[in-house]
Amino acid sequence: MAPMADVTDVAFRALVAARGAPNVFWTEFVSADGLYHTREIAKMPDAENPLMRDLLFDTSERPIVAQIFSSKPEMIAYATKLVAELGFDGVDINMGCPDRAIEKQGCGAAMIKNPKLAREILRAAQAASTLPVSVKTRVGYNKESLDEWLTALLEANPAAITLHLRTRKEMSLVPADWELMKKAVEIRDRVNPDVLLIGNGDVQDLADGRAKVAESGCDGAMLGRAMFGNPWVFSGLVRAGERGNKSESPAPISPSTGSNAQNEKDHFFENAAQSRNRPSASECAADKPSREIGAGVQPTQRDKLNALVELAHGFEKISPPKNFAILKKHIKAFVTGFDGAADLRARLMQAESAAELEKTILDAPVPRV
Structure with a gap:
């Protein structure tokens, strides 16, 4: 790494x-x-x-x-x-x-x-x-x-x-x-x-x-x-x-x-x-x-979004805290390659907490593949 x-x-x-x-x-x-x-x-x-x-x-x-x-x-x-x-x-x-x-x-x-x-x-x-x-x-x-x-x-x-x-x-x-x-x-x-x-x-x-x-x-x-x-x-x-x-x-x-x-x-x-x-x-x-x-893992888009939520919650646990805006580069990387990705990315960029980011993702119609 x-x-x-x-x-x-x-x-x-x-x-x-x-x-x-x-x-x-x-x-x-x-x-x-x-x-x-x-x-x-x-x-x-x-x-x-x-x-x-x-x-x-x-x-x-x-x-x-x-x-x-x-x-x-x-x-x-x-x-x-x-x-x-x-x-x-x-x-x-x-x-x-x-x-x-x-x-x-x-x-x-x-x-x-x-x-x-x-x-x-x-x-x-x-x-x-x-x-x-x-x-x-x-x-x-x-x-x-x-x-x-x-x-x-x-x-x-x-x-x-x-x-x-x-x-x-x-x-x-x-x-x-x-x-x-x-x-x-x-x-x-x-x-x-x-x-x-x-x-x-x-x-x-x-x-x-x-x-x-x-x-x-x-x-x-x-x-x-x-x-x-x-x-x-x-x-x-x-x-x-x-x-x-x-x-x-x-x-x-x-x-x-x-x-x-x-x-x-x-x-x-x-x-x-x-x-x-x-x-x-x-x-x-x-x-x-x-x-x-091994054969590795082929994650679904929902897997990727769940990982982003997990990352956001882990990010908030870091002490002293880091600026939540740092996560924007991860949002760009995780939210891509499916219909509606650009719109979801734009909304996630406005999130100011892990809870807000998670709610936005849970409400999004994301394909499972």
């Missing part, structure tokens, strides 16, 4: 976990500087801190990685220690976000232009805890620069690198170039073969991910926009000894309640690195994935 701001929060992850979880969950990205200043300078209680809200997770989401960003090694070290205390299974450094506000801080994709600082950032995170440290980035800034950029990251020995197969300049305006993953694998194998390489960009579903992994030779695929309106996207992945009944969405828990979970850690990065040459090296391995690939 790709980390996406105002999308992959605890409510949406719970929705996905109840229907078939990915091999690894990622949180939304969180400012390491913001965590330090709100907690240590402003002395904001964690229960009132919106940044700590973004680090809420449920045990059904394990293994789960917290994604953070900063251009200051000391801030990354602080946030990494906090993430470890909260019970996460790994920490990921965002070095690919193209948002200008993030780049003005020297963070996100701006890091591609400063390989030396990027290595310092990764090493600060590695020294701050025993958690696996990974990085998510792009293949270059204005143009592809894998030889320099990927080599610099590999020299810092992260547990894994997720490559969005577009440059910063390309944003998401052009197709992801999966041919570049073949070059990335060659560089990885030459410089540091122990590092996992995960591909990201235009992965449509599990079958597409498996095909891209088999073709490129990387270790896994990360799904992003394919999740919009489709929390069943991972339903073909079934863990051996799957925990519990997933028919009900788990309730969000305080991050601190996960702090005793050290013994449950999956060490997924280390295990995957050791088993790359085995068929089960990744969820998208060419022969036999680490979870059995």
